[in-house]
Amino acid sequence: MVTDAYREFVLEQLGRVRPVAARKMFGAVGIYADGLFFALIDDDTLYFKVDDLTRPSYEAEGMGPFMPGGDPKQVMQYYQVPPEALEEPDVLRPWMETAIEVALRARRRRRKG
Numbered sequence: 001m002v003t004d005a006y007r008e009f010v011l012e013q014l015g016r017v018r019p020v021a022a023r024k025m026f027g028a029v030g031i032y033a034d035g036l037f038f039a040l041i042d043d044d045t046l047y048f049k050v051d052d053l054t055r056p057s058y059e060a061e062g063m064g065p066f067m068p069g070g071d072p073k074q075v076m077q078y079y080q081v082p083p084e085a086l087e088e089p090d091v092l093r094p095w096m097e098t099a100i101e102v103a104l105r106a107r108r109r110r111r112k113g
Contacts, residue, residue, distance in 0.1 A: 002029050006044040009086075014039070016089045017096050036103035038096075040078055042066065046086065047078035048099035051106070055079065057098075 007022065007029055014020045014031065020039075021032045031039035038049045047066040050058060058079035066078040085092045 001027055001043065002041050003044055007041060010041055010046050013086050013089070013092060014096060017093050033096075033100050036100055036107065038099040038103040039081075040066065042068075046081045048081050048095060049102045049106070050077055050079045050099070051102045054098050054102055058082075 011020060011022055011031075014033075018033055023030045023032070025040075028040050028042040030037055031041065040047050048058075061082045063080040063082060065075045066080070068074050068076065081092075081095055085095050
């Protein structure tokens with residue numbers, strides 16, 4: 001579940017970096033930039049898309065993966081964004097841009113394969 005207040009806060013903060021769109025999905029919210037699904041909100045927590053190159057940055061900050069329904073068997077390639085990153089656009093920008101790049105790389109891999 002995502003509260004309206006948290007959803008609006010996140011979208012406002014992300015929108016200060018670049019335009020985003022949001023769509024409801026299974027009780028969560030998917031977030032898109034330039035048509036790329038790069039983030040999601042669930043349980044009033046923001047997660048960005050990661051891959052093997054970017055995951056260590058999140059782990060170094062003590063952030064964990066998104067697990068639908070809290071099931072550790074269903075870990076997804078999205079990690080919690082450090083909460084302090086949401087407070088300042090200059091801190092948020094590199095996290096957000098990197099997540100968008102991950103989504104773009106994933107799209108390119110799907111098109112090749």
